[in-house]
Amino acid sequence: MQAQETDNPEREDRDFVASLEKGLLVIEAFDAGRPRLTLSDVAKITGITRAAARRYLRTLTRLHYADFDGRYFSLSPRILRLGYAYLSSTAIPTRLQPFLERISEETGESSSAAVLDGDDIVYIARSATRRIMSIGLGVGSRLPAYCTSLGRAILAYQPPETVEAYLRRVRLEARTPRTVTDRNEFRSLLDAVRRQGYAIINEELELGLRSIAVPLVQKNGQASIALNISAQAARVPASEMEERFLPALRAASEALRYTL
Template sequence: MVIFHNPCTRILRLGYAYLCSTSLSGRLQPFLERISEQTGESSSAALLDGDDIVYVARSATRRIMSIGLGVGSRLPAHCTSLGRAILAYQSPEEIEAYLRRVKLEPRTPKTIIRKPELREALDVVRAKGFALINEELEFGLRSIALPLIQKDGRVVIALNISAQAARVPITEMEQRFLPLLQGASDALRYTF
């Protein structure tokens, strides 16, 4: 897990995000575009940088969030499917360190803001193999993410599909979207 503790490293973090995105986006983008074509929904890839996720590739079919997201955009890891899909696969020591230092800010009334509940949510993600967020980041937004497990077993990247909650039920996300993410993850596993 890449963690930058010094607040003076903001410029380094931006540079790091750029360097990672240029090398990764070329490999990830075709998979995300295929997922978006098959679902009609936005698909993204991100990595963990400190306590946030940073988008490294994105295929947006429509704007479903109140803010625009692109490569280099940052969001808090605790309330995103991408963040939870990565966090759940870190070592117990890394998860505990994250929980000690992070302040769990509510984005909606549904956001998990108690650390024991987040720890339990991460355990569920690891047991199921995917993360599903239902309006914790923003009202009306639902997303499902899958960790991209590397050859050596590490997880530093996750892939997701986001949709409007009013249009796409949770069952569809699990039954129709999850297999598409699994196919992309399986194909990408041996390239990292």
Template sequence: MVEGRQQARIGTAPAEDAPDPNFMTSLARGLSVIRAFTEREPNLTIADIAKITGLPRAAARRCLLTLMQLGYAGSDGRTFHLKPKILALGYSFLSSAPLATILDPLIEQVSAAVQESCSAAVLDEDDVVYIARAATKRIMSVGLNVGSRLPAYCTSMGRVLLAALPEAELDAYLSRVPPKPFTERTITAPDALKRELERVRDRGFSLVDQELELGLRSVAVPIRTAAGTVVAAMNVSAQAARVTCPEMEVQLLPHLQRAAEEARVLLVRARGI
């Protein structure tokens, strides 16, 4: 199970000591406060925000009050919550990003064909971030939507994206991110994880068997440009009790591979790459 506060902390600490004179600490703090809210913890106190983000309580309070004045947050007098206006920030990305626009109908197509949940994600810092999703049913204990974040090392899409990194960047990731066991099946040894990523690179897809959550299997493929650059990943998730690993490769993987090829062609038309 993915803990809400653990998710929120990933990549939220503002670079207070950034040497760049153009860096706006106040903006970084405000964004870290926004990212502290999750589906599991939609209502937070000032103390909660300060603990999750690492900000002083006074700074957390000022950020929250500013968000309230701008209409992005609300309060019941003790706890704070995000308001619907915050969706405009995410919509700005989705409406201007051809990648999400291109992948959304393809994901719907794959999901309808296999009758399983299908998603697309990109690598953001040390996590995968969902940019498109078609869910046939809820198969995880935590709800996933566009904007959801999950650790890259134990998810099929994350492994596809990590496997595409240059060697130096991958080594930096492995030394920076200590893998934690979500289940007894989670690969946590750095050497074993690197070997698995090499296997993913050789096979061209990743199949993760109950490493993020027991009872959940997932298979993913990379989304490439015409030049071969991996820009995203697409996966299908299914309940382990219903679909075996070999069945995922035979029955689900070909649908993903066809969609990935179609996405490559559409990206060329949209971006000329």
């Protein structure tokens, strides 16, 4: 009976709360590049009317999830409750953390775990030995999937129709002169990742940064989580990424396959 209700589009439409969707869009309008927004900014970014944006922002402010200084809105620390709800309700980040710390101890480099969320990757666990990017990364940080080793390691194991839908939606922007922006070349790269079982990014996300990632492949052949190691290009030649870091990543991946 439950399956019949779930498969009924009309039932799904009746159960969908559009106002909640718009409220979440308002929250997601804020990010590292847009920490403070006016009412007009929020309306433009979300595509909702100014009147609706005002109601959502005022509600967030009254509930102390946002602050308002008379012109600009910004998220308040209380918004961390929403992210912490995920971290405290799932054991996955806790299980991943010891493996990431072991990888960092063995290699002397930062290691991370991420999942695919929409068109981005989201970091769910991290062991940082040093800051190697111009932006700080931590749990909850988001980056484009197409130009990250974590993103490619996960995308390579998605069904072909999922990858094609992703490529129709996403603009492959050049983050550096090395970023792959040709869709056919990108498809070929994903094919190679699936054949070899790992992805390497050579200064495509940020100049001076190299990374290598492996997926956590499930029994059905799919992957929703990936692990990576990042290093400064000045310290680690591209030719040594596989030899130096792949064994530690693969060992962790194999061990986690039977514990997650």
